Amino acid sequence: MTRSNLIGGEMLNWSDLHPVDARPAAAGPAAAALLAATLQPADSVLIAGPHAVDLITAVASQVTSVDLLLRSAPDAEEIAELLADTKGQVFCGALDRFVEDETYDVIVALDGLERLVGPDTPSLTWTEALTRLQARLAPPGRLLLGATNSFGLERLIRPAITAALPRDEDWSRSVADTAPAGLKPLQAALRDAGVEVSQTYAVFPSLIEAELALTSVDGLAAVAAARAVAARNAGPVLMDPYRLLLDAADAGLAKELAPAWYFAGGTAPSILPDGVVPAGSGVLLEEYLLAALRVDDQATLRRIIPGYVTWLGTGGGGSPDNVILDGASYRVFGERQELDVVGHLQRFARRVLESGSRQPWPAGGDPHVLTARLASMAGITVPEDDSTPAEVIRPLGSAEQLATVARLADELAHASARAILFEGTVSGIRRSLPYRVGHAVLNPARVIRRRAKRLLRKVRR
Incomplete structure (x- = not known):
């Protein structure tokens, strides 16, 4: 039977599972997929730090026993009650007070190491925290560790505006400093601590809502990651998140600029969750058309758009942003979209204008004019709509807006x-x-x- 034990350094009036002025616990389908692929029925597991309740219950249902280390007293009581019929214990307190001699087959710390201590811990660096956890592994143990990138995409997407007053979790203290900045320093720190990492995943869009965990961020995998990042960063941004990630992938920097990473030992899958990135070759039709627009390659546009329109006429149901072009064939990437031919072209026209991408025609055009121009390449006439005024679409990012103004x-x-x-x-x-x-x-x-x-x-x- 699971029970809660106070070990010292616990936070009595604090919750990481239900935060008021702090970030939530680690969660997401990618985290669940990593746990499902790594854990074995005979494993004894330690979950260190705040993790979403569904992740904790999933682990408890997969393994023989599970212990938890949480700094929040209310969270510890909630989890202990939830796992009343599960073999294991809930230790409430800070990592530096965790002096039990128990060792584990697997240690899960997908939230990172920063929230394993409270304000009562005098001094505990990230490296020291990692060493303490590593000492709890029974050979050949497996460590599943998460780390936030201090110089990830969000540093480029959003302005670094600091509130006049820090959040509740940003108390002034010199304990549990953050992970080493950058992927290579992190990997070096893990090697120095004796952690044998078999897989490193780039996590998108964050540790608290991990939708994707990819070992390589290129091609169609980069498109899936860009969608996740764009959905997370809606609203005013310095740069268009979708285009920024795809540009980083083209430069081979998407993994280094990922918002976070997972480090896993033992056998683990290459892509999480499985099936999110489509198999097979090909390129996203939108990227192919945008590349032609940037270099004024109207010959390619007049060749590809009629073929795409013909495919739509045979029952194809996808706009260029979710259609894969593979040679002369097309296939849908994701959910089908119930739009007519002009609707699909209009969606592409809007995304072109929102991205601030260069095009052969005058800048600042409205989507109706651009749609009509593209449709004419396939022999389709889009009638003028005098009932509504012309719509002007601004690019999503401030940088793209400035480039459009300059143009x-x-x-x-x-x-x-x-x-x-x-x-x-x-x-x-x-x-x-x-x-x-x-x-x-x-x-x-x-x-x-x-x-x-x-x-x-x-x-x-």
């Missing part, structure tokens, strides 16, 4: 220069001798013609 300013400067050149040309023609002679010859004829018209009106009256 608009450049186009305006070129148009102004052409207008000045035209005015100068017209002025020169008016001052030329042939123009003055022609004007002098034709002007009397115009006067006679006007007078004749007035006389005819009088006669008719």
Whole structure:
């Protein structure tokens, strides 16, 4: 029977499972998939730090015994009651007070090491905390460890604005410093501590809602990760999260810039959760079309868009952002979208404008005009809609907005220069001798013609 034990350093009026002014516990389908793939029925497990209740109950249902180390007294009581019929104990307190001699086959610390201590712990660095956990592993033990990236994508996506008052969990103390900054220093620290890491996963979009854990972030895997990051970072951003991650993947930096990582020992799958990234070759149709737009390759656009429209006519149900182009064939990536042909093209046009991507046509266009231009490449005429005003879509990120403004300013400067050149040309023609002679010859004829018209009106009256 599971029971709660106070070991010292516990936080009596605090909850990591139900936080008021702090981040929630580690959770997400990727975390659940990693646990399901790693744990074995005969394992004894220690869950260290705050983890979502569904993860804890999933572990308890998979293994022989499970102990927990939590700093929050209310959380410890809640979990002990929830696992009343499970073999194991709940230790409530700080890691530096955890002096039990028990060793475990698996230690799960997917939330990281920072929340294994409270304000009463005088000094405990990240490396020391890792050493203490490592000492609890029974050979050949398996450690599942999470770590937040202090210089991840969110540092580039959102401004570093610090509130005037720190959050409740940001108390001033010099204990349990954060993990080493960067993937390589983290891996080096794990090696120095004797942790043999068999798999390193890039976690998206965060440890508290881990939807994806990928060993490599490229191709279609990068697209899946970009979707997760974009969904997490809706609202005003410095840079478009979706495009930023795909650009990082193209540069081979997506794993280093991931919001967080999992480090696992033992046998573990390569992609979590399984099936999120589609198998097979190919490229996202949207990326293929955007690449053509950036280099003014209208020949490719006029070749691909008719083929895509034909595929839609045969029952294909996907916009370019969830359709994979593989040679001359198409397949849906994710859920089908019930839109007509123009609707799919309009969705692509909106995403082009939101991304601030360069295109061969004037910047700042509305989606209806761009949709009509793309549809015309497949022989489809999109009627004008005079009932609603033209919609102007701003790029999502501030950087993309500034680039669009710069492009608009450049186009305006070129148009102004052409207008000045035209005015100068017209002025020169008016001052030329042939123009003055022609004007002098034709002007009397115009006067006679006007007078004749007035006389005819009088006669008719």
